[in-house]
Amino acid sequence: MxxxxxxxxxxxxxxxxxxxxxxxxxxxxxxxxxxxxxxxxxxxxxxxxxxxxxxxxxxxxxxxxxxxxxxxxxxxxxxxxxxxxxxxxxxxxxxxxxxxxxxxxxxxxxxxxxxxxxxxxxxxxxxxxxxxxxxxxxxxxxxxxxxxxxxxxxxxxxxxxxxxxxxxxxxxxxxxxxxxxxxxxxxxxxxxxxxxxxxxxxxEVARPYRVTSVRKIALRTWELTIKAKSGNGLQFEAGQFVWLNLGRSPFSLHENPFSISSTPGCDAGIQFVIKQVGDFTNRIGEVEPGTTAYLDGPHGNLTLKGRSGKGIALIAGGVGVAPLLSIAGQLDKDNDPRPLVLLYGNRLADQIVYDGKLKLLAGKDNRDVRLVLSEPEPGWGGLTGMIDRATLDEVFGFDDAAQWLYLVCGPPAMLDAVETALMARGVPASQIVSERFYYN
Ligand SMILES: Cc1cc2nc3c(=O)[nH]c(=O)nc-3n(C[C@H](O)[C@H](O)[C@H](O)COP(=O)(O)OP(=O)(O)OC[C@H]3O[C@@H](n4cnc5c(N)ncnc54)[C@H](O)[C@@H]3O)c2cc1C
The missing domain is CATH 1.20.120 (Four Helix Bundle (Hemerythrin (Met), subunit A))
Structure with missing residues (x-):
């Protein structure tokens, strides 16, 4: 409407x-x-x-x-x-x-x-x-x-x-x-x-944040945590993103979009999962705790708000898992009884973030985590290949899969392939919500 x-x-x-x-x-x-x-x-x-x-x-x-x-x-x-x-x-x-x-x-x-x-x-x-x-x-x-x-x-x-x-x-x-x-x-x-x-x-000047920790969590991938210097900080929906400015004037053009990977109200603060790809992200590991940060946001509608589905499918490619982790956390916090499947693809096992947290999630009732690697080492026990029609058929081959809600995030090529395959499997376009990390 x-x-x-x-x-x-x-x-x-x-x-x-x-x-x-x-x-x-x-x-x-x-x-x-x-x-x-x-x-x-x-x-x-x-x-x-x-x-x-x-x-x-x-x-x-x-x-x-x-x-x-x-x-x-x-x-x-x-x-x-x-x-x-x-x-x-x-x-x-x-x-x-x-x-x-x-x-x-x-x-x-x-x-x-x-x-x-x-x-x-x-x-x-x-x-x-x-x-x-x-x-x-x-x-x-x-x-x-x-x-x-x-x-x-x-x-x-x-x-x-x-x-x-x-x-x-x-x-x-x-x-x-x-x-x-x-x-x-x-x-x-x-x-x-x-x-x-x-x-x-x-x-933004009135709502400054400070970096509380930066730690490496996977190959070329970092977790950045910030906390509001005063007050409660940003109100956001799980799955949203912000433009993040680290250590610069709030009027600077140096700000980059990052999805929030923590759940709203998380005690640790606001967390991001950041992959090294260029000028800014390659230096993320050098950011000192205490650095001032400013946020423009929250933006985006990769959220559960106003949407329904018999189950929730979270489909992530690489660092696209960040907003989906926030959503998975929110469903857990709400004790949402609906079944949830997190399908998470990477090239290498070393790129998988929060292995421990994912195992914990997979161990819960009605929760499933399926990992896919396109270049697995010998002995890999998960799925292999790309997140494509065959993988989706295997993971979502059950009867009422067309009535689930699909939240998809990752590189543009993967999103195109997943959206096409889901629709071919009978999922209405209105049940597929996706977010690209790249606009072109
Ligand atoms: C909605 C959204 C959410 C994102 N969430 C995450 C996340 O959770 N984790 C993560 O690792 N990455 C995320 N990204 C991608 C991240 O923003 C880029 O990887 C990062 O900005 C690259 O900056 P750089 O200076 O290191 O690289 P550069 O080499 O400068 O940029 C690489 C590419 O990133 C894009 N980019 C760079 N700066 C900006 C900017 N200020 N605004 C928009 N696009 C830009 C451009 O397409 C550029 O070509 C997200 C992107 C978008 C659009």
Whole structure:
């Protein structure tokens, strides 16, 4: 229901320019001119709403999930690109760099000025470069934080140029009502940046944490524990994640998303399971106890809240086990009587975290832990291979498996394979909730 409301609001906002233009009742131009103006206005509305779909707004990501929010953000950016690239080529009406006095409804010429032509051109050239840099960011020699800064600055530049072009060259946007709508939307876009980069950090300053321990728990994998310096700390649902900032100013762009692996209210504090993959995570073992930490969150909807199932299946690939451990702990804490299976895949046995805790869990009534290794040592007693259709058939081969709730977390390729296999096994999409640790 919430998702439907969000979709309705989204459509209402992005289609408002078309509605306001139609209501102006201006004489129609050739159809391709109208299509071109319509595409450009819709693209600008989508572009400005993209600022809000950047993933930091819980009102959105907590309802439709961070994955879906980010995938929408990327898909809509590509849509904007197509609309904007086509836009100048569709016009049939000629353009002049001065308005014709007798053409008050701007029906006979496109009425571009040097300024509006320049701003349009800058946005038109910058947008493809911007989208391509985002798509291929991993292939480019920039740190993630550098890319993030470039992404924010680039987005503002394109939005400002596109806005200048629209307000000065747009036939329909010269109308005060539509111009007012554009300014409002621009204010919302810039306001969302102020919220994310100023107001949120200011809130974080008031809720500092300190690192209480860092310990190695598996091959290239660490457990990090933090505690609120004062008060109860973050209220979150098992399975959610936060943006973690360690030892830097809360206004720093150096923050990384990590799922919380401990259960809400855990005495030890908030725990994370962190795998070494790059600049920040490779140095996690060097973090000193006492280091100040700030959290932006909780985010994400890989949770049990509002969901039901005859049993709970937790399917993890590698460090994707982190949020699922929190959920398993929560079910235990709640004495949830439903059967639970944790299917946990890794490449090597040395990568398995919390071996002891997993054995304890497996020993409980109605709880099962199935470990899978793709490169097992001789003598390995668990499952072997990848978490694929065959593994799922073996582990979830019982009768009512289609009525269980499946919470899945891990690398993108594994998630795609598991989601497809589960649906092929008759599990409705609404019973599968997944979270990617990588947006691309
Ligand atoms: C929702 C979510 C939950 C996650 N939970 C965990 C977890 O519990 N345990 C764990 O080990 N890993 C988790 N990750 C992955 C973790 O965030 C990255 O491995 C980490 O940020 C890499 O940072 P780095 O500087 O070491 O590596 P880099 O080489 O800088 O980054 C490697 C890749 O990680 C991603 N990444 C890096 N920084 C960020 C950032 N600030 N925001 C978004 N993506 C970024 C980018 O795709 C980048 O290409 C999670 C990711 C997401 C999106």
């Amino acid at each position: 919430h998702a439907l409301i969000l979709i309705a609001v989204y459509l209402a906002v992005t289609l408002t320019p078309l509605v306001l233009s139609t209501l102006q009742g201006r004489p129609l131009r050739p159809v391709w001119d109208e299509i071109s103006s319509g595409l450009a206005m819709t693209a600008l509305a989508i572009l400005l709403v993209e600022f809000v779909l950047s993933g930091r707004f819980k009102v959105i990501s907590a309802r439709i999930g961070m994955d879906v929010t980010m995938r929408l953000h990327q898909l809509l950016a590509r849509t904007v690109l197509v609309f904007i690239v086509l836009h100048p080529f569709l016009y049939q009406t000629p353009y002049l760099t001065f308005p014709l006095p007798w053409d008050v409804s701007r029906q006979l010429t496109l009425g571009l000025t040097i300024g509006s032509l320049a701003s349009g051109l800058i946005a038109w050239v910058a947008l493809p470069v911007f989208v391509l840099i985002s798509i291929f960011r991993d292939q480019l020699p920039y740190r993630y934080e550098t890319w993030r800064l470039m992404h924010g600055v680039g987005a503002v530049l394109i939005a400002v140029m596109a806005m200048h072009h629209t307000l000065n060259a747009g036939r329909y946007s010269s109308d005060p009502l539509l111009a007012g709508f554009w300014l409002l939307l621009m204010a919302a876009a810039l306001g969302s940046l102020v919220y994310s980069y100023l107001i949120m950090p200011l809130k």
